[in-house]
Each structure stands twice: as structure tokens, then as C-alpha cells.
Amino acid sequence: MTAALTPDTQPVASSSTQRQPLYEASTQYRHWRFSPEQLVHMRSTLNVDAVSAIRDAFEADSLGSSSSVSFLSAEEEHLLVKLYVGKIAQLCGHFRFPEEVEATAATYMKRFYLKNTVMDWHPKNVMLTALFLATKTTNHPIALESYASHIPKTSPSDVLDLEFLVAQSLGFDFAVWHPHKALWGIWLDVQTLPDVSIEELSKAYETAHGHVRAARLTDAEFIYTPSQIALACFSLASPTLATAWARAKFPSSPHPPALEFLEPIKEIILRDGSPPDVEAVREVDRRLRLCKNPEKIPGTNAYIKKQQEKDRQAEEKRLRKAEAARIAMEEGDPFGSELAKKAAEDLDDDDDDD
Amino acid sequence: MAQRNSWLRGTTIRKSGPSTSASTRTSTPQLPSTSMSIFAGGVKDPSGRTVEYIDMNEKCPVCDSDAYLKPGLRLLVSSCYHKLCNGCVEVLYATGSEVCPTKGCNVINRRLSYTPQTFEDLTVEKEVAIRRRLAKEFNKRREDFPDLRSYNDYLEEVEEIAFNLINDIDVAETEARIARYHQENAELIELNKKREQEYQRYLQEQEEMERQERELRAQELRRIETEEREEREKGRQAIIDKLETSDKDAARLVAKSRMETQRRASARAASSSSASFNQSNARLLRTRATQSAVVPDVPHVPLQDNYYAYDDMFQMRETYHDPVSEAVRRDREGIMRAGGYRVDQAWERALRFAVAGLDTAPLSGMPAPPPEPMAVDSEGPADAVMVSA
């Protein structure tokens, strides 16, 4: 499979070519599916752009300051994100959130950092916000007060400030299909195979589930489908059962394609599925403190300048509205000045209502 | 333009029957334009309200006589819009075709080219005839156009053509335009013609039904009225009789009979309203029947979408070993049962997750720029394809 495939030319899975499989209608399939090369490219581009923008911000803050700053590389960013994704599991255990919340929060965080850089937004805050958002979207809501009070050194506004930004960065694609659910399905369906011992299956399931949790730290979900990841985890636990089941799912093909994908997925899980080296991460975190975007830190010159810019824009808009209203009133011409009427009613200006 | 429009409103010329002005001679004797008269062209109006225009004092350009002096004289109009009295027409065209007698006009005419006049103003006559002809060709409707602007452009084009023909500007070229238009739109013209016909038929039917209904209602009313009258009479008689014969309290008798009349009246009202309801229902049915000729009702198709839910990829079992759902299934307190929660639905969902996208090949390489996260869903491959029944 060497040809570059875009979602448009993707061959439709099994069945008739006309009908559309439900998974392919989901936002996960349509918006959050990439090739490994794409992921690398996205992260590096994001990093390069971020560095240049932040460099400018440093200059705006105080001339010459940027030369001494050592910015993070894309790999280092990725490392940091991974650490905090791992912390989500701990937090969920603390709050006794169901696995779905944990998995959703992890996905949200990973997706967020495909669109943003850690130098703008520290993963610690994003993690807290992503988790809070996940409780809402999965229908296990918790009151903000209660949430914040259970996390040391965290106020409700720390969590809320980023909520909208996170939602925006996700493109409001809240629904996520998870491998652990697929694994449960495999558990059930394997029981339809002949001569399956429940003990063997249970053991395999436990092990596979561990791999699923490891997979949450990796990029697997961006490249493969949840069912494939689940099958790979299952195969790591019990290759024979997994193969038997896969063959049963595709009785008509001698080499089910599903089996072909298993190897690369297993590789990813085994290679990337463990938490990062603590020392390395600590180093990165230290450097992050020095290269954070000053525009986002209240109190710095750059931040103030940015605020002023925003205020100026808001003021302009206010003047524009007042002017338009004045024109509309003074002209009072029943026949004309379409423009004046239009200006007075430019509802798109409405957006930043207080 | 406004003048022309108002003129085109098609208000009828009511110069009917018994004349309204003082002397009968100055008002014109009316000859309704029927197909019986020889010169039967002009405006055909089946309702008979549009009549021929005759001016008593107008003289024939050739023989200089008028209808006052020569009763029965009619001034007819040629296809080149020049007038001639029927006598002169007979004489001049006795041998067949001849050139028009009007100075400067070289059009060749025949007897049959002469039609009675409908409108006082000949330019109007000409315009009406031209527009009638154009209307047969240019019958597109608003629905045939994507937006209002293009429809208005089309109408403007038609107006231009009409203007040219009426004022004899670039006649040949305009005719060519018409011919070209006809060729290009032949199908649509035919279709619209048919639609017109149907629509006319529909209107007629509507009018018929309305008329019938009005009649029925009038009959109803009349019947009710006579009934009421009779009842009142009878009631009055009955009271008088009873008062004579019985020894009951007079007031009570009167009250009783009044209650009876009220009851009867309400019963009648109920029956008539249900009757009218049935009528309106029937009318609605008939409307729909005609509508169905244009847009038929099709038989029911249970599911009309095109989604594949992986149903053929797994077989659900009655039960599974499943610690996750065991507590629910055992339901020792029995509180789950009545609520209707179905574990099998949760299982089905899990099974679906297990097989969804199982053989979807991953992306590789660097295809077109990564899709924006919020691309509008109406483009792109992930459309739900709606299969119409």
C-alpha cells in the first residue's frame, strides 16, 4: 500500500461500496485520522511556528531577550504531554471516574496538543481542564467547586479559563470511540468461537486491558481504528485467540487485512506505551518555565501590549456601532440608505456582547 | 411602463346590453364576438364579456362611409393593422390577395386577414396579438429559475422582444431570436404547456366544486329555515293545545317546550357542522387527488438511509459470561427489570465497536493538507447518502 491515500479515496471496508459504514461518519474518522508522517509534520510545523511567534513576543517584551532563550523541540513537547496524559489515570483513580472519562480526557489532551504548543499552554492546566470537560461530555458531570477543591493548588477559574479554548481546539468534536469498549466487544464475541475456555479468555482480557491503557499514551488512535487497537492488544495477550477471532470475522478472505495491521500497532504500543523517563521530563519542564510565551503570562510587557491591542479593537467596534446607530437615527429616510440600515444591524458585531 | 401595466390588467370592457347613455344612436350596437360571425378572429373570450369595439362615427378610409350612415357597417382590421370596412373588404379582395390600400403599406392581404376590432386603440390591438403569440412560446415560470435575478432577466428579455416587434424594430433579428429560443427550450416549453393545461383544469374543477358547495349550502340553509319555521308553528300550536287541554302550570309548560326547541336546534347544529366537516374533508381529498397527479404518494419504505451498521459481522447471543453486566442481569432487588434497561443493547454497542473499521487501512504518506478540524460537513466523503424510495 504505497499510494498516498486520502480519506476521499479510501476503500470502503467490507460490504457494498455504496453504503456508508457508521464509523466513517463519525468526527473521529473524518477529522482526527492521520498518517504517521502527517503527525510528525504537524508537530514540527506547529513547533517551528510557535517558536517564531514566541520569539517575537519576547522581543516585544524586552529587546534582545529572545537570544538567550532555549526553546523546546517538538519531541520535547511530546514528552511533556505524554507525562501529563499519564497523570490523568491517577487523577481518575482519585476521583473514581469511570474508564470512559479517563480515556476521553486523554484523547482530548492529545488532540489539543496537535493544535497548540506547550509553550503557550502548560499541560498541567490543560490536563485539569480536559478532564473536567470530559466528565461533562461523557455524562458523568461533577460540580466545579467539588472538582477544584479536590485538586491541590487549583482554583475553579484555573480550570474554567481554558475550557473554551480546549473545546475550540478540539473543533467541538466531543464524541470519541474508544479501544477499551471494543475490547469488551471482543471479549463477548470470542465466546461465540468453539472451544474457548473462559479462564483463558479472562486472563487474556486482563493482559489486553493493560495494553489498552498503555496505548493511551501513544499515537495509535490517530492512525488506527479503535477496533484494530483493541485487537492488537488482545493479540499481544493471546495471539492464537486473536487470530482465530479475526479469521472468523472475515471468513471469505484467506489473509484478513485486519491481521496485517496488528504488527505495526503492537510495535507502537510496546515502544511508546510506557511512561517517559522522569529525569528527562523534569529537565524539559525546567526549560519550559523559561521559554513560556510571555504574551500569555499576566503582568509581562508583552501581555499588557496584547491586552491593549484587544482593548483597542473593542473600542473601535464600539465606535463603529455607535456611529451606525447615529446614522440610522438621523437619516430616518424611509426609502433609503440601505447601508445605514445595514450598518446599524450588523449582527456579526454582536459577538462580543457582555 | 406603469401605464402599460395598468392597461394590461385585463379589466373587461363592460359595454353591455341596454345602453347607458341617452341617445341610442351614438352608443354602439353590440355584436358579441362569437364564432358564428364570419370574421371570427380577434379576441376570443369564452365568457362573452369582451365585446367588439365599434365606433359609430368612424369612417372607412376607402369608401368614406360610417356605421351611422350605413347600418351594419363594421370596420375590420388587417394583419398590418389598417382599417377597412367590410364592404370594401369584399370588393377589394374579391379576387383573392391584394396589396393593402393604405398609402405606404405594401403588405399583401386577403379577405381572411381582416378581423374585427377589439380595442379602441389599434396599437393596443397589435400589442395584444403580439403578446399572445409570445406567451405561447415564452412560458417559463419562476420555479424554472435558480434565483429571482435570472427570472427577472428572462422577463426583461421577453419584454425587449415584445417591444421590438410592436414597434417594428429589427423585426427579422428579433424573429430569429424567437426561433432560437424556441429551439433551445423546446422541451421546457412543452412541459410548461402541459402544466398550464393541468392547472387550468384544476382551476376549473375547483370552481366547479365551489359552486356545487355553495349550492348545497344554500339548499341546506333553505331547508333548515323551512324546518325551523314549521317547528315553530307546530310548537306554538302544541302550546296552545296543551294549555287548553292540560291543567299543568302554564309557565312550566312553556319552559318545557322552550327546552325542546333548544335541544333540537343544537342537534341540528351538530349534524350540520359534521356535515360541513365531511364536506371540507371531501374537498381536501379531491384537492389532494389532483395534486397527486403532479406529485404522487409512494409506498412506504421502512428505512431510507444508506448507513451500514456492521450488523452482518457478528451474531448476538442470548447471554454471555460478562462480569461487567452481571449485577445488572441478576438484579437481586428487581429494580432494574421494570425500568426496561436492556443489557443486550449495551452488548450490541460493544460488539459494534469491536468490528467497526476493523479492516480500514490507515493513512500513509503525506496526502493533501491535513483536513481542518471543523470543515463543513456537507462536502467530503462522509456524506450520508439518502436513498430515495
Next chain:
Amino acid sequence: MDAVERANLERQRRWTKDQKIGEGTYAVVYRGRELATGRKVAIKKIKVGQFKDGLDMSAIREVKFLRELKHQNVIELLDVFSSKKNLNLVLEFLDTDLELVIKDRSLVFLPADIKSWMAMTFRGLEFCHRNFILHRDLKPNNLLIASDGQLKIADFGLARDFADPGYKMTCQVITRWYRPAELLWGCRYYSTAVDIWSVGCIFAELMLRTPYLPGETDMDQLKTIFRALGTPTEEDWPGHTKLPDYVPVGQFPKTPLRDLFTAASADCLNLLSKCLIYDPKRRISAKDALNHPYFFALPYPSHPSKLPKPAKKESGIPLEEVDGNTDMSGPGPGVKANPPNKLKRKNSDDLGGRPVARRLDFTK
């Protein structure tokens, strides 16, 4: 500007708002249009940051589900964009809903019409259920009708995914008149059957032209239900006395539906009764409903384009010239001031009814 903000701004630029058409507690609705095509849309602007818990749950639910569901009988979410303090949902514009249709007394329903609406409702609902989503707020108000007559399920503010086994769901969902008995008795573990009950109530309402089971309080609602359909027995509904908030409400006999729905056919009543079965496990599913003989029997369901719709509020039909249709029996100048008939080619477009040049109709 961040890349995310920039992308968002581009998205925002595709749409423009024309006029405010409504305001709710947490959202303002505008009529708008897609700049590229002129297509009419509804833009729902939701204020963020009003609530102490951040993004409102209803907004989240609407966005989450509408983003995933794409079906002819489910309202379409065309786009989502956000500005600093607002979340904007761009939905397709639907001018009327089933409640207005039912309430408009000048409209007469044919049995075929009711069948058509029910079929569309079931199709939309079946699609939601197929995706394991419970709507939990079905009522005529939330069934919107497009200009081509298609019915669309809207307002997913109370919807949720099907719960994993053992997880409780709230029972305070669905508007009271359309709520099934199991929810009124406090059940926390329910299924897609709750939506079917709502659809049954809507079905009845379409036939009666008035709500079928209008209770004034939750307790009264139970009484109303039982008075209409009879009190359930243990045989009818095993285990119902064990529901969390169970209270006995009174013994009412079961009266046949035929007594109230005099004009309905046998198939129709059969389907209705299956939708209103007390035991949620035995209640009919949306898919089975679509395969019920009622839909296959004559008359065929009306084509959506022919379904009755309430007259537009802003009629704007001026006294225009009418070709040759002078009122024969009416007095005065010949202008027919009839209500707009669907088939009559009145060319009053949305642009304020300016009369367009007419063609002479002398072709009679």
C-alpha cells in the same frame, strides 16, 4: 493570532446573521445565511461563561450529538464556530414545527398525512437509537418541519448515550405530558423505550389535535395516563411496584382505544397501542414500528411536499394584479383577495412582494 483562532475566524466568515428571531435562557437564535450560496440557516448563539460550571451541559450535548448524526430526519448542524465569549451553532433553517401544525385549526389532516409524519419521526428516531443515543425530549415542539415538508428531530439538549450497565441515568427527563410511567415512578435504569412512549403520545395528539395525556403535576400525570389506558397490573408490567418512587395511584379500567379514536383504522390503533405498552421491554422498537403493517397499508403516506403547513406569519401578499381572475360575483374592482393557494403561481418572493411584470394570460 493562534492558528486555532485563525481557523475559527475563517469559519465564522462563511456565515452572516440577518435577523434575530428568538431568545431563550441561554441562547439567542438568528436567521442567517451562508454567504457563498445564500442558503438560509439558523444561527444559535450560546453565551459561554454564564454558568458557574462553565460550558452548559445542554450546549455540549447538542454539539456532541448533532456533530455525529447526519440523517434526513435529524436536524443538520452545518458548522460550529466560536468567538471569544460565544458558541455559535449553525443549523439548517426550518420554518415551522409540528406543534404549530397541530394547533393551526384551519389545517385539515388526512390519515395519509399523519402516516407520513409518523414515518418520518420513526425514521429519525430509529437512526438515533441505531447510534445508541436516547433523545429524551420528544414532543411536537421539537419536531421541526422543513420547507419541503421533511420532518426533522431537533433539540438534543437532553440527549445522552446509552448507559453502560449499572450506571444510573436521571429520571427527570422528557416533558411531562410525553413522559412514560417508568420515569414518573423514578426509574434510573431505562432504555430507548422512553422515546417510543413519547412518539406514541405525539401520534395520538396528531389524531386528536390536542395533547393526549396532559397532566398538571407528576402525580397527576400518572393518574391521567391510567385513566386513559387503565392501571397496569403485575401481569402487564412485572416488577413495576419495585420502582424507586412507586406509589399506587388508583384503579382505573382499561378502555379500548377505539372509543376515543373513532376515526382511526385498526392498523393505526394497533401501532398506537404497541407504542403505549406499559412494560418497556415489550414496547415496540422504532425499527419494528417502521415495519408495522400500518405503514404498508393504503393509503400511502402523503408525499412530504403535500403535507399541510401553517400559513406564514409574515404573509406580505400585497393586493397585486391578478390575471383575468376577476371575481365574478364579488363587488367592486376585480381583485381577488383570497388566501394564497399553494398551486397558484403567486410570484411574491421573499423580496418584499414587489410585483414583477406579468405575462398576459389571453391564451384561453
